[in-house]
Amino acid sequence: MLRKLWLIFAQTATVCVAFLFIVSTLHPEWLPRRGDPTSAIGMVPIEEKATIDVSSGRRPAPYSYAEAAKRAMPAVVNINTSKEVRVPRGPFSEDPLFRQFFGDQLGTQREQIASLGSGVIVSPEGYILTNNHVVESADEIEVALSDGRKTSAKVVGSDPETDLAVVRIDLNNLPSITFGRSEQVQVGDVVLAIGNPFAVGQTVTMGIVSALGRNHLGINTFENFIQTDAAINPGNSGGALIDARGNLIGINTAIYSNNRAGGSLGIGFAIPVSTAKQVMESIIKTGQVIRGYIGVEPQEITPEMVDALKLARSSGAMIAGIMRNGPADRAGLKPGDILVAVDDKPIGDTTTMLNKIAQLQPGSTAKLSVVRGSQDLTLTVKVGKRPRPQPDSESDN
Numbered sequence: 001m002l003r004k005l006w007l008i009f010a011q012t013a014t015v016c017v018a019f020l021f022i023v024s025t026l027h028p029e030w031l032p033r034r035g036d037p038t039s040a041i042g043m044v045p046i047e048e049k050a051t052i053d054v055s056s057g058r059r060p061a062p063y064s065y066a067e068a069a070k071r072a073m074p075a076v077v078n079i080n081t082s083k084e085v086r087v088p089r090g091p092f093s094e095d096p097l098f099r100q101f102f103g104d105q106l107g108t109q110r111e112q113i114a115s116l117g118s119g120v121i122v123s124p125e126g127y128i129l130t131n132n133h134v135v136e137s138a139d140e141i142e143v144a145l146s147d148g149r150k151t152s153a154k155v156v157g158s159d160p161e162t163d164l165a166v167v168r169i170d171l172n173n174l175p176s177i178t179f180g181r182s183e184q185v186q187v188g189d190v191v192l193a194i195g196n197p198f199a200v201g202q203t204v205t206m207g208i209v210s211a212l213g214r215n216h217l218g219i220n221t222f223e224n225f226i227q228t229d230a231a232i233n234p235g236n237s238g239g240a241l242i243d244a245r246g247n248l249i250g251i252n253t254a255i256y257s258n259n260r261a262g263g264s265l266g267i268g269f270a271i272p273v274s275t276a277k278q279v280m281e282s283i284i285k286t287g288q289v290i291r292g293y294i295g296v297e298p299q300e301i302t303p304e305m306v307d308a309l310k311l312a313r314s315s316g317a318m319i320a321g322i323m324r325n326g327p328a329d330r331a332g333l334k335p336g337d338i339l340v341a342v343d344d345k346p347i348g349d350t351t352t353m354l355n356k357i358a359q360l361q362p363g364s365t366a367k368l369s370v371v372r373g374s375q376d377l378t379l380t381v382k383v384g385k386r387p388r389p390q391p392d393s394e395s396d397n
Contacts, residue, residue: 065192069204071246074146075121075177076239078196079130079153079167081138082114118195118239119143119167120248121176122280129280130238131253132158132165143169146202157283160389161221161291163253164276166283177240180247182272185209185226193230193252193268195239205231207266214269215351219254221389222355225269226250232268241270251276292360293386294368295326296333298350312371316340317353331381333370341369358386 117134121127128143135141141153151169158165189209197203207230215223228241232255241250250270282289299320306314316338322329333339339347342356343366360366362385370377 065190065206065244068242068244068246069192069194072177072192072240072242072248073194073202073204074175076146076194076202077119077121077128078144078202079117079119079128079134079238080114080142080144081117081135081140083137083139116196116199116235117237118235118252120238120240120251121174122179122248123176124174126169126171126174127156127280127284128153128167128169129251129276130165130167131251132160132163134238135165135167136160141167143167145171145174157287157289159279159283159289161289162271162275162279163220164251164271164279164283166280177242177248178246179273179277180243180245180249182226182249182274185212185243185249185272187212190244191228191230191249192242192244193228193232193236193239193270194242195232195236195252197231197233197235199235207231210267217254217269219269222275222358223351224272224275224355225253226272228268228270229266230268231266232270236268249273288388290362291358291386292362292364292366293384294328294331294333294357294366294381295323295384296328296339297321298339298353300350301338311338312374313338313340315346315348316371317347317350327381327384331368331379333368333379333381334372336372337377338371339368340371341367343367344369357383362386 115134115138117130119128119130119134122129135155136158138155141155142150143153144150149171151171153167153169156166156168187209191207191209193205193207195203207228209226210229211227214225214227217223217225219225226241226249230241232239232252236252237254239252240248241252243249250272252268252270254269256265256267256269279289297320299318301311301314301316301318303314305311305318319328319333319335319337319339322333322335339353341347342353342360345356347353347356357366360383362383364383366381366383368379368381370379
């Protein structure tokens with residue numbers, strides 16, 4: 001019996017070896033390649049799945065983002081601005097010692113200052129999204145398209161508190177970008193940054209989403225940045241941050257840099273497209289962004305403050321000051337109160353408070369949940385309209 005089983009096993013092994021020899025000789029491509037990780041898990045290498053571009057007859061490179069870049073690049077423009085400023089006259093005017101003794105006796109002279117940025121065409125009607133700091137106080141704005149066309153632009157409106165602006169050009173056959181959904185963006189997603197860094201021309205850089213919801217950076221009043229390590233440099237401001245499909249997910253705004261040249265260190269920030277779209281639509285419709293306002297100056301609650309004041313909680317926003325006869329003052333809010341919820345939506349810090357109040361409709365009423373000492377209070381406030389911030393002044397809510 002054992003001998004019979006052994007003969008069957010030997011014959012089967014011989015047949016398998018012979019079959020393997022024939023296949024390896026006549027059709028070696030049928031066999032898995034040694035060291036190929038894709039064959040070990042039943043995957044097909046991307047080179048074998050790539051389709052050929054009929055127009056060019058070329059096969060796309062493995063893991064290429066050429067199609068995404070090709071889809072978005074025509075809608076990204078270069079923005080050149082110039083403005084006239086007055087500077088002290090004379091060869092020693094910049095010398096602080098000279099100015100200490102002679103002041104501005106030599107007078108001033110006019111000088112043109114040019115700056116560079118980027119923008120994104122968001123509609124065939126010629127509306128372009130960019131940063132407010134790119135076009136702020138500009139006397140002339142010139143927009144250069146990727147197809148070589150150049151034209152002047154006019155500012156439709158701006159929102160300094162999110163550092164966004166909308167300008168418009170008057171040209172035919174304009175490309176426009178496709179909006180993505182920033183709420184679906186995840187840390188680790190591949191992104192591309194498109195702009196005109198250092199005036200070298202339109203450039204695409206690649207990276208990933210490093211973090212979401214970045215705030216407390218002191219860049220804008222309302223902050224909810226996408227952080228990325230895609231290289232963003234001076235001239236990229238106002239340009240597009242796109243996903244791997246070519247959809248707009250953010251407007252490149254700022255970088256972290258510790259050198260005077262402002263070079264990228266792998267930490268860049270973009271305004272999410274959800275915020276940019278909301279601001280853009282409001283500007284196009286009304287020329288401004290309308291936000292709620294209750295007239296308070298908030299302050300972060302620190303661990304030291306909790307210990308010193310023996311506060312019952314460490315979350316919420318401390319009310320440090322109140323505008324006299326403002327909405328909060330008329331509602332009975334007092335300095336030292338801790339705002340813990342707006343319309344039953346919890347407030348964790350001052351950033352959350354600013355965003356929640358800004359979303360309220362002016363003229364409506366809102367319920368404020370407040371902790372005053374050991375008391376829990378509920379106050380009703382009539383929401384006002386947030387005033388436009390003055391240059392170089394601190395904003396409150």
